[in-house]
Amino acid sequence: PPLDEVLNLHDFEAVAKAVLPAKAWAYYSSASDDEITIRENRAAFQRVWFRPRILRDVTSVDWSTTILGCKSSLPVYISATALGKLGHPDGELNLTRAAGKHGVIQMIPTLASCSFDEIVDAAVPGQPLFLQLYVNRDREITKKYVQHAEKRGVKALFITVDAPQLGRREKDMRMKFVDDGAGAKVQEGQKDVKKDQGVARAISSFIDPSLSWKDIPWFRSITNMHIILKGVSTPEDAILAYEAGCQGIVLSNHGGRQLDTSRSGLENLVDIVAALKTKGPWPNPNFSVFVDGGVRRASDVLKAIALGASAVGVGRGFLYAFSSYGQEGVEKAIQILRDEFEMNMRLLGARTINEIVPEMVDASALRSH
C-alpha cells in the first residue's frame, strides 16, 4: 500500500510481514520459546489507564526532551536492532538519515549490517548517536571498538546485559543461515558459525558469557561516554548498576527475544523507581531509567514517562518502517508519533514532558496479571 495509507506503527508491521522475505521476517519478528514475553510487552501497556486533567490551556504542547544530555525531538530513541540489510538494501542508514533529519537519536547496533563508520558518516554534523555493545571474548577488540566510537563522537554506550547467550527463537532457527551480505561485517574471525540454526545463532558466537559486574570499572577506565546497562529487570540489579557508577539502565527484555516469561520493562518500572528513590534524588540528573518493549503508540510512551522513565526505546516499530518503505517509512513513523504526542498530551492535560506525572496514570492493574 502507498505510504500515506499507513496510519500508525502497527500498520508497518503488517506491511513488513507481507513484503519481507521469509528469512528476514522470521529473524525480525521472532521471540524466544513460547513468545509469552513479547505478547506481555504489548499487553502491559493496556493495563495502565490514564487519569487526564482538564482545563489547562493546552494550545501549545512540547514533547521534546533531553536524553543523556542530548537534545531529542521526541521522548523516544531508536533502539538497536541487528542486521538491517535483511530488511532493506540501505539497512541502518535509513534510520540514521531519518533520525538526523528529524532530531531523533539512533542507537547503533554492534551487529549492524552497515559498518560503524558508514553509519556515523551518514549522520549530519552534531547528530547525537548512541552505541549498543555486545562484549567480545577478546577484550582488545571491544576496547578498540568502544574507543573508536568515542573518538567518532558517540555520546553513550549501551552495554547489553541480558544476552550472555542468545535466546532460542524457534521461528528463526527453522531458517538456514545463508550469508547474503546482510550479515554483520564487524565480527570478523568468528569461528564455529552454526549455519543450520538460524540467523541469530550464526552471528552471535563471539559474545562473552563471562561478563560480570567486575567488568564495569574496566569500561569506565576505557571510556568517558555515558555507560548504560541495557536489559535490567529487577530493583536489585538497578541498585547495583547505580552503585557501580553507571549513568542509567534500560528496563528491557530484548523485545521478548531472551528469557521467555520475563516480565515487561513497564511492569518492572514501578518497583525499580521506588528502589532508586531510596538511594538518591529523584528524578536523578545523573541516573536515567529507560524502558523498551512493545512501544507502538505515543500513549505507551506517556505511560512509561508518568511512571518514571526518562524516555523509551522503540525497536521493531522503526525496523518495520524501513523494511517496508526505506528512509521515508522511518520519517513517516516519526511524524505519526509526533502527531500522536500532540493529541495525547493535549487530551492528558500535559504541556511538557515535565508535566507528565505519576498521578496521570492508574497503574493499579499493572502487576495483577
Ligand code: FNR
Ligand atoms: C533486537 N534487539 C537487540 N538488542 C540489542 O541489545 N542488540 C541487538 O543486536 C539487538 N538486535 C535486535 C534485533 C531485532 C530484529 C529485534 C526485534 C530486537 C532488542 C532491541 O534493542 C529492543 O530491546 C527491542 O526491540 C524492544 O522491543 P520492540 O520495540 O521491538 O517491541
